[in-house]
Amino acid sequence: MPYSELLVRPMREELSSAGVKELRTPEEVDAFMNEKSGTAMLVVNSVCGCAAGMARPGVRLALDGDRRPDRVASVFAGQDLEATARARSYIPDIPPSSPSVAFFKDGELVYFLPRHRIEGRDAHSVARDLTQVFAEHCAVPAT
Template sequence: MYPADLVLPMKAELTDKGFQDLTTPAEVDSALKQSGTTLLVINSVCGCAAGAARPGVLYSLTGEKRPDHLVTAFAGFDTDAVAEARRLLAPFPPSSPAVALFKDGELVHMLERHHIEGNPAGAIAANLQAAFDEYC
């Protein structure tokens, strides 16, 4: 488990921009079953989270369409919450970072780590904006 002094600033990059911080399995379950669209970010300490995932996600939200709800949990810190999120992301294997879009409680779009690694934030944003155009 990562220390709070390392994780909290990385969490704040999303929570300061309106993401709800999910720290328990019950919060994850409730958030991902909401009506409307919900964007889930499984946050991480890795470089691709810092360089592509978090900036790409934030940039994606500047478009015309965006999800109704924004939520996040941190891998290696919010252990039980992330385990519950990963259960709801099946059949996709565990991945961090990861970004998922749910519509009315159903998983409709997924970006796994291998989609994020090596791609610039703009590519992540474009991928998510295309999903928002389709589902939001």
């Protein structure tokens, strides 16, 4: 059962205020995923503070770096059920995990950060993993 939207709103805003587009419907997920060119990161947001409490600030820190994906979006597991299910349908071989982060290049999944790789770590450690992925796959920004 989803939590109260009042409770969840700050968790949504923690990502959206960093430029992460929130996908609330299956149609929005399709539109995001069907854009295949370039790099895209999809964050599966979650209420549980045990891991999501580090995932969100980790994503924010990573997005502050020199390189970042062309497009960044999120779905909220346990809240926006249909959107999350649709997002997971694009990575059918990956067991459901929340929070988690999927990274795509030209429409192909090239990296996945599951919940168990977030648990017990701090935001800087999570950001470091993501920054390495950005360095490998994202273009250097034009000056």
